[in-house]
Amino acid sequence: MFFVAGARNTTGSGRGNERRLIYQKFREVDILDKKKTVTALKPGEDRAILLGLGMILSSVMMYFVLGITILRSYTDSVWTEEGVCIVLNSTVTADMNCSYSCGSDCWRISKYPCLQVYVSVNNTGRVSRLSHNEETQDASSECFHVPRCQKDSAAVHDMIVNISERLKMTRQVPCYYDPSEQRETVLLIRLYDQSFVFHSLLWPSCTLTGGALIIMMVKLTQYLSRLCEEILKIQR
Structure with a gap:
């Protein structure tokens, strides 16, 4: 009976080790996939932020050009x-x-x-x-x-x-x-009447808003990603 029980315990221990090894492999693969995803998202986030900053900068330059041309003529009239x-x-x-x-x-x-x-x-x-x-x-x-x-x-x-x-x-x-x-x-x-001035300022305003929204969405995505990582660490 002792030998039979010992054999069963050995078999159960072996199966438990196999399960742990399989779980560990899956976990390593999951962690590796997450690292690859984070690595792939990082350049995309940087490009999105640069795009947003470029849109904001171009809108500011357009505001400056319109201010010294159209708006100045409109206000001086x-x-x-x-x-x-x-x-x-x-x-x-x-x-x-x-x-x-x-x-x-x-x-x-x-x-x-x-x-x-x-x-x-x-x-x-x-x-x-x-x-x-x-x-x-x-x-x-x-x-x-x-x-x-x-x-x-x-x-x-x-x-x-x-x-x-x-x-x-x-x-x-x-x-x-x-x-x-x-x-x-x-x-x-x-x-340059009011309608012309409004339509002239519409496009740089849309560009400024779009650039700000892109940066806000990227920052929000980064914040939510860090929050999910902290929750997963707590659960583990």
Whole structure:
């Protein structure tokens, strides 16, 4: 009976050792897989963080460029109030000289008609001269529109006359004026209105938000990974 019991104990001990060895091998394989996963995720996390930082940096640069160009022009503009202008007079007064490029170090003289448009703002009786936009106002203090100088002056003349006829037929047009009345000129359109500024700032804002979210997701993933490792150590 002793030999039989000893043989059974030896057999059971051998099986227990085999189970431990098998469990240990599985555990070593599991740990190795986890290490491989962590090693594979580490470069991916670094690349994701660099991507997020790059997106944030590019959005900041875009904000800087927009701030010194569009936003500065928008804030410096005095034509902030929108009203209704009634066209009183729209006539071509004279021909203005301009120059166009005909090649390297070659410039030639052409002409364009000067269209003058006078309007009444909001039926107040105040007569003002109408300009197309801020660039036209800076280029010419007399003409409604300054077209690009071309060799074919007749085509430019026809275009200006067409604009004049449309203004006469429309009679009422939306316009922008200076509420402080320091500038007598009113504008037909603004180069940079609120809608344009909003759409200009939309893309850098999306880029900034996307970069910040990428970095936050990577940091959250790292935190959850460390938390899971600590829980597994406690359970073991």
